[in-house]
Amino acid sequence: SQTIHQWPATLVQPVGSPLSLECTVEGTSNPNLYWYRQAAGRGLQLLFYSVGIGQISSEVPQNLSASRPQDRQFILSSKKLLLSDSGFYLCAWGSTDTQYFGPGTRLTVL
């Protein structure tokens, strides 16, 4: 069966510091991968998606970037965090007609 992991689970970072969140998937090959952000009490905002290694599409222009160095690894990064980057970051993997979410990373920027 497929499993999706995210780490860290929680993160507190100062404004201006760099960020690296990691997502890995097990049990499937060549999945579509997605990064979402969820503000407190709000819906899901798609940030990036990837249909293959090295292929990244950005949905929202901002100071975040994503990379897919391996088939089942998806990384969300920032060179300098802003206060507005705080939120709950969710990674998901998808087949043609469904998506399955990871446990999420709670990021607090102070």
Added chain:
Amino acid sequence: GQQLNQSPQSMFIQEGEDVSMNCTSSSIFNTWLWYKQDPGEGPVLLIALYKAGELTSNGRLTAQFGITRKDSFLNISASIPSDVGIYFCAGQGTNAGNMLTFGGGTRLMVKP
């Protein structure tokens, strides 16, 4: 980006009551999905619908893919305290990357 209209935004019900929530869109979707999110966790897929008019059940949950392909509803029968959480609908059309469009969520609170 495009949004699905999900209602109600929140519900506070008594344990044992039935619950109904729905999503509507101005666009046609090929797939409708319903997720539940517990606090501090990722959304979990409850039901997937792939065909217009399809009615699918998962235990006490029943969901339908609207015949116009522009709406879907989710019913929960005989609610229990563990039904508490946020329920999201999501639709998938034809797009690169098989992206989903999400509703704003329905927050369900159940009073024991």
